[in-house]
Amino acid sequence: MTVWDDVIGQPEAVETLVRAVGVPGAMTHAWLFTGPPGSGRSVAARAFGAALECPRDGCGECRECRTALDGTHADVTVVATEGLSIKVEDTRALVQEAALRPSVGAWRVIVIEDADRLTERAADALLKALEEPTPRTVWMLCAPSLEDVIITLRSRSRHVRLRTPPVEAVAALLTRRDGIDPALASYAARAAQSHVGLARRLARDEGARIRRRDVISLPGKIRTIGDAIGAAADLASIADEESSASSAERDAAERTRLMETLGADPSARTQPPHIRSQLSSLEKEQKTRATRFARDVVDRSLVDLLSIHRDALVLRLGARVDLVNQDSIDLVRSLASSHPPEVLLRAMDAIGEARERINANVPPLLALEAMTVTLQQHH
Template sequence: MSFQSITGQERVKRMLQNSLRTDKVSHAYIFTGAPGTGRRAMARAFAQAIYCKVLPDDACGECLDCRKVEHGNHPDLHWIVPDGASIKIDQIRELQKQFAYRASASNIKMYILEDADKLTVQAANSLLKFLEEPTSQVVAVLITDNGQALLPTIRSRSQWIPFLPMGRSSMKELLLQEGHPPVLVQAAVNLAAGPEAARELIQGNGFAELRNLVIQLARESLSRLPSAMLTAQQKLAKGEFSEQLPRFMDMLILWLKDMVQLKLGSREELIYTDQLDWMSQQALSYSMEHWIACLEQAVETQKRLRSHANPQLALEHILMRLKGV
């Protein structure tokens, strides 16, 4: 994987490639940003570029070292992920033990920590000592959704590399070029911070079905509320989509935003573009206050579900609000 194969994050690429060209690679980096912005792919591309024997500031993808990084068996690269819910001190101790040995021909050892904000206090303190006193030439990459959750002393000893969400229009254009269904692309780019995450959503299990379920429940709530209640119970509260209830709420909120837009008389940047006929009629049948109240209720329901509210009751409240009961 080369830098050029990663879509977006041009500023990050320039920073890392410039450090390689000028031989000023830092001993530690924090790759921080939302999931799906390409942090993991960038860390792998950076590792390949560091070890590549052919190109000075990128990965050729063909040399032995590039292939070893790609296949996860380069002897000087260590990739650490949480053991259960956290990264534990034993994992950091094992890393330090591995790094006590000499590096191979590259003379550089590298480690990548995924979900670095999940370090236990003991592991974080052990890592800090390792950052302060590396036993050899070491490069660290800490990947995190929330860089502020790391110890201030770790942050101060690392170069901060922010990964910014990709613009929706750019994401949409890219995903459409790849041949993904437009109606799914439109929803995914509004729920994901980067093309990688949007692609995972579209290709993931049940995304199209969840979108259809939003449409079905919205239709039923506005015309046959008892039927909507039954559908919600069978499919969402206790059924096949119960694990995907948070994603359903995300998509319902997108639908409600469309209804507010339609009530305002705007058809720009709508998500459910294939449902405009009936949605437009329903949008005009209720007041703006109604749609805003529904949107607020949906956001509140989302919060309550995160706090382990009863799914059936939470869904019934939002569906009744849609009907105006």
């Protein structure tokens, strides 16, 4: 066992990082990990951080490795924003932390999982820390692509590119690490298009599998404008359901913990002003998180919708490529037999445009309605 066991399908990246840990002079103070969603950017960054803290360069078994990987090591900070952006005040706090010497380990490691969400002012604050690096501090930025990070940050970082891991590698990881049945692991890895986190969720949550099935069966149901508007509402409600299911328990636990910390009486009909203000601030954070989560769910649904059209196109053109939705072959055949290639391509364009609009802050329901109406016109 080593810290690299969960960094699957990335031999070149792992080789670069192992060399940086073990070879004098190969280390640098800032790294930028890029790769498509689910490729394991933050997994690779955490493994790298663990290897730097480990006296044996990443054995995976010592206390340093275990605490660095599970997020409890005193010198390893992981920033995973749940809002829509990382603000300048958050970055300034990180820069102050980065200036401190490591307290117990060899390095102070700061991982920013969503460096593409840094606001312009936040990126400027971080730039100063990268321009004047502190000895024994290493920054690890993660983003989908180089273009998602401002040029001044990426020019001061060493780039590690990750790729989409093979379906077989993701399935093997689910079986080895999570004890998932091999057949279910294989389905989940393929349906998630090798997105490790999503594959794990599909494998473990029957509700998620049912919701995905509902999404990929939508194209066959859109015949009238009414169907199109209904389909958009269905997609939006699937996202809201999943967001609520995911956050209800966590929100309640956070509220309870805050009340305990403040010494408040949860049964009181009204709370003192200072407690009301803290609760209001927590609710605002939770709402922002729920908004982002719902958008992410909508985006995943659109990726699933894209995959069924892609499979229909593959089948229609007779291309020798594996299908994403092999387990739903009847749906794929039905879509392929009723739509010529140019119509399938136009539908894929409409889905891609909806993803871009939502990413640009267009209200999801509006973007979805525009998309489903276009699908109805072409179907």
